[in-house]
Amino acid sequence: MYVAVKGGEAAIANAHRLLVDRRRGDRRVPALTIEQIAGQLALAVDRVMAEGSLYDPELAAMAVRQSRGDLIEAIFLxxxxxxxxxxxxxxSPxxxxxxxxxxxxxxxxxDLPGGQLLGPTFDYTHRLIEPDMAEDGFVAEPARRDPGETGPAPRVTDILGDEALIEGDGRDGGGEPADLTRSPLAxxxxxxLRLQALARGDEGFLLGLGYSTQRGFGRxxxxVGEIRIGEVEVEVDLPEFGFPVVIGRVRVTECQMVSQFTGSKSEPPQFTxxxxxxxxxxERKAMSMSLVDRALRADEFEExxxxxxxxxxxxxxxCDNVQATGFVEHLKLPHYVDFQAELDLLRTMRAERPTAAPPTEEPAAERDGSQ
Incomplete structure (x- = not known):
């Protein structure tokens, strides 16, 4: 479709070298280490892992550094x-x-059974720039934690479920879940499959959709029934052993929203x-995801x-930011042939169109309606 442009390889190579130079920045400043990014820009690393569908903090930190902080580019990597x-x-689940x-x-x-735990959050900060952040050697006071503050913590939805005030959790216990990374979305x-797509979806896009449901565009x-953040064990059921084996831990955020449902022909009034x-x-992404998940279940509740x-x-x-980026940014690629074809078509259409006579100027008195 496109005519090959000679000399493009040299320009691209030079662009790559310039990118490497800009990525390094001022040589008088120490380079960022992977440990610094993973430890001090942890929320950016978490987003790259979540929307990249791969749990590896070190690899995600490398991608953040390689992409110069462009998180969608890092997710693509x-x-x-x-x-x-x-x-x-x-x-196993x-x-x-x-x-x-x-x-x-x-x-x-x-008074939540098991207690509420604020943990690390921006919720109660004043959103003011702290001047101490400008100091290279700034060290915050380490947090103190009560060893006894992490006891059994039943889910809020389980409490509601004991009173039959909320729908079931959807566990069917059979069938292998779909895999969006191996089969196309249908x-x-x-x-x-919807939850997989939402988990990989762009946080900003889902945030906007979640906000729209709160403004009346989603019924x-x-x-917030509960938001919990922490580490969970990952188990694999190995046939050779006959029992599940823990292969590691991952840090996750879980959010369960509860919404009022007035009932239908087949369902009683309850929370959904x-x-x-x-x-x-x-948690912002998990909350947005849960809002959109509920909105997408309209058919289940005859809404x-x-x-x-x-x-x-x-x-x-x-919702997929990698796909969206590809479609939007492909417009930067050469479209010379397409544009020339449309340019020729436009010139032909203008040449074939009769020239319209210029409008005649009305006297001022007639425009005013005066005699």
Whole structure:
């Protein structure tokens, strides 16, 4: 389609060298280390892991450094690397009820069984720049933690479930879940496939959709049943052993939204669920995901789908930031042939169109309506 442009390879090579130079920055300043990025820019690393579908803080930190802090570019790098990895097993579903909790809050129960734990959060900061941050040697006072503050913590939805005030959690116990990384997205999508797409989806896009549901474009009246952040064990069931084996821990954020449901022909009045689960500490993303998940379940509750957040194809086909980036940024590529064809067509259409006579100027008195 395109005519080859000679000399392009040299220009591209020079662009790559310039990129490397700009990425390094001022040589008088020490280079960022992977440990610094993973430890001090942890939330950026968590987003790259979550939307890149690969849990590896060190690799995600490398991608953040390579991309000069462009997180979508870093996510692209992680996904590309992920395709080179072999898949030797599927893990068992993680049990967030056994989470080693770092943060746990609920907007539904003040005296939450197991207690509320604020953990590391920006929620109560004043959003003012701290001058101390300008100091290279700034060291914050280490947090003190009560060793006894992490006891058994039943889920809020389990408490509601004991009174039959909320729908079931959807555990069917059978069938292998779909894998979005191995098979293309198809519509209508099952809920497990939708949740995978939302977990990989762009945080900003889902945040906007979640916000729209709260403003009336999604028929949801949500409460934060619970947000919990912490480490969970990952187990693999090995046939040779006959029992599951723990292969490591991952840090995740889980959010369960509860929304009022007035009932239908087949369901009684009850609370319904919206669910979000992502790698790392990403509660804004988990909350947005759970809001959109509930909105996408409109058909299950015989609700009319009228809002963008309820349109499964619109949401799932546009939430992936890597795909969106490809479609938008491809416009930078050469479109010389296409443009010349449209330019010739436009010139032909203008040449064939009769020249319109210029409008005659009316006297001022007639425009005013005066005699």
């Amino acid at each position: 992680i996904r590309a690397y992920r395709t080179t990895l072999p898949r030797f097993a599927a893990s 993680i049990d967030t009820g056994r989470m080693l909790i770092e943060r746990r809050i609920s907007a539904t129960y003040k 519509f209508p999508a099952t809920r497990d 949801t009246h949500p409460f 669920r919206g669910y979000g689960l992502v790698f790392g500490q990403m 009319e789908r009228r809002a963008p957040a309820q349109d499964e194809e619109f949401v799932l086909a546009h």
